[in-house]
Structure formats: C-alpha cells, structure tokens
C-alpha cells in the first residue's frame with residue numbers, strides 16, 4: 001500500500017449543511033479507492049474549530065440520528081452565536097491538519113467551505129484540491145456577483161435588484177417600494193451569500209416583501225430580490241476542467257410553496273428524479289447552459305447548475321453550486337451514476353482533476 005496519496009477530506013463546518021457534509025464524508029471515506037488513496041478525515045466543528053484526528057474520529061463515530069432528522073442542523077441559525085457573532089478557528093490546528101497531505105477534498109458546503117476562503121487557505125498551503133478555485137467559489141457563492149457575471153455573458157437569469165441591508169424599518173419600506181416598482185409580484189428575497197434556502201422568502205405583497213427584506217437582512221448585509229419564476233426546477237451536473245462535460249438532467253419536485261429548507265431536508269414528499277422526463281432539446285440546452293455557466297465563473301472539477309424550466313420551454317439559471325450535496329442520494333452523484341460513473345469512480349475522477357489542474361498552475 002506504499003505510494004498511496006494522502007487525501008485530506010475536510011468536512012462538517014459552520015454551515016447549516018454541516019450534517020449533510022458529515023454524511024457525504026462518511027460515504028467518501030467508505031467508497032474512495034483504497035489502493036490509490038489513504039483518506040485522512042479532517043472534521044470542522046459547527047463553531048468553526050478544526051478538529052484533531054481523535055476528535056474527528058469521535059465526530060464520525062457519533063451514532064446516526066433517526067432518519068429524516070439526520071441531515072438537519074438543530075437550528076438553521078446554528079452557525080451564528082446568540083449575539084450573531086461568527087466562529088473563530090485556531091489556524092494552528094488547521095495548519096497541523098494539512099501537514100503531510102498530498103491532495104485535499106474540501107467537502108464543506110457554504111460558509112468557509114464553498115465560498116473561496118478554504119480554497120484560499122489551500123492555495124497558501126500549496127496543496128492541490130478538488131473543485132473550484134478561489135474566485136470561482138466566491139462567484140458561485142455570492143448570488144449578486146453570480147448574476148451580474150452571468151448576465152454580462154448573456155446567460156439567462158431572473159430580473160433582480162441588489163441592495164444593502166437597510167438599517168431600519170423606514171429603510172426596509174423604501175427598499176420594498178423600489179423593488180415592487182421594478183419587479184412587481186411575486187418576488188423572492190434572498191441573502192446574497194446563503195445556502196439551503198435559509199433566509200429566503202417569497203413575497204406577493206408589500207407587507208410580505210418588507211418582512212422578507214428584514215429576514216434576509218438578518219443573514220447578510222447584501223440582499224438580492226428576484227422576479228418570481230413559475231417553472232419546474234431542473235439541475236445539471238458538470239465534471240471536468242477546461243474540457244468539462246455535462247451530465248444528464250435531473251428534477252426536484254416538492255409540494256411546498258417553493259424549494260425551501262423544509263422541502264429540502266424534512267418533507268418526505270420531496271422527490272429527486274433522475275433523469276428528468278424532458279424533451280431532448282431541453283436537456284441539450286440545459287447541458288449547454290450548464291457548461292457556459294461553469295466556464296463563466298472559471299469553474300474547475302465539479303459544479304451543479306440549477307435552472308427554472310418555464311412553461312414556454314425557456315430555461316433560466318437559478319444558480320451554480322460549486323460544492324454540491326455529495327451523499328450517494330444527492331443529485332450530483334446520482335446524475336453521474338445515470339451516465340455510468342459510479343460513486344467511487346467519481347471521487348477518483350475529481351482527485352485526478354485536482355492534480356491535473358495543480359500541474360497547470362504557473363510556477364513563476
């Protein structure tokens with residue numbers, strides 16, 4: 001077994017998707033090719049603290065909560081303290097954890113995992129890593145920047161406005177009136193840097209819009225308000241670097257008002273359909289748009305691109321996710337499975353893509 005690559009698997013993290021990440025990590029540890037990789041799990045607690053090897057093992061050994069509760073943080077607000085403060089990691093333990101690794105798989109969703117900050121640390125450490133680089137990750141995370149970039153490249157996005165979180169009630173009302181004038185109803189209000197639909201709401205009146213702005217302002221200082229789009233929600237996965245390929249297209253169906261936190265993690269009626277029942281031309285257009293979106297952010301390794309399919313057959317890009325859910329039941333692995341790429345092979349492909357990209361970096 002000599003000569004195996006030491007593959008650091010960083011998981012958990014401060015985001016509300018902490019539990020999803022832990023489950024993904026357990027599967028990656030079990031499925032990674034043991035002849036090629038020695039997986040070194042590195043847990044990050046909800047506080048943001050990087051765990052020691054012993055603490056990481058303890059985190060992985062925790063008994064699984066009952067099904068259905070498993071993928072959910074006890075409170076969607078868990079990543080912030082009672083005063084709204086954010087975690088501070090001891091960087092010494094992060095540096096210790098990275099020592100001796102050959103390559104890293106960052107498998108933390110959202111804050112400090114998917115937003116370019118962890119990628120920045122790995123760049124500084126000089127380590128190859130799976131997935132998008134610093135700028136691509138940051139662009140994929142920030143819904144305002146993402147939309148501006150997509151629009152500049154001629155990619156279809158919902159009409160929207162971006163605003164600073166207002167300081168007081170009067171400011172909320174001014175913002176609501178202005179958004180109403182420009183977009184009408186219904187609209188969706190989102191914190192620019194969010195995840196798992198936390199802080200997102202739908203508004204069909206000025207009262208709801210004002211409440212939505214106040215809610216989003218609790219999560220971010222930047223808010224995006226978008227025209228509501230009535231359509232099916234379809235998703236396409238991208239795998240590769242410069243020569244990336246698009247997967248078959250899947251669909252999520254839910255019975256709630258929109259694909260909110262409840263629908264994503266709690267409602268058993270939510271379905272992930274792979275492949276989606278769609279005309280060939282829709283699939284081809286979704287694949288082409290997914291690749292354009294991926295290259296627009298200068299993506300690497302993997303991403304999942306989510307769309308609205310409107311009744312007239314047009315597609316609107318909702319967002320790109322640079323660290324998509326990675327349990328075997330998640331959309332990204334299922335879309336590749338549908339194309340014949342098994343879960344363990346997907347891990348190998350991603351690591352090889354990380355190594356290939358690292359080799360291409362300028363050395364000057």
Ligand SMILES: Nc1ncnc2c1ncn2[C@@H]1O[C@H](COP(=O)(O)OP(=O)(O)OP(=O)(O)O)[C@@H](O)[C@H]1O
Pocket residue numbers: 158188190194195196197198200226227228229230233258259260306318319321
């Ligand atoms: N403009 C829109 N029109 C209709 N529905 C929308 C719109 N924007 C968001 N939604 C609904 O809200 C859900 C969540 O929105 P979005 O995908 O932008 O954020 P998110 O899922 O929290 O982000 P992330 O995927 O990064 O975790 C969508 O899946 C969709 O159901």
Ligand SMILES: [Mg+2]
Pocket residue numbers: 306319
């Ligand atoms: Mg989404």
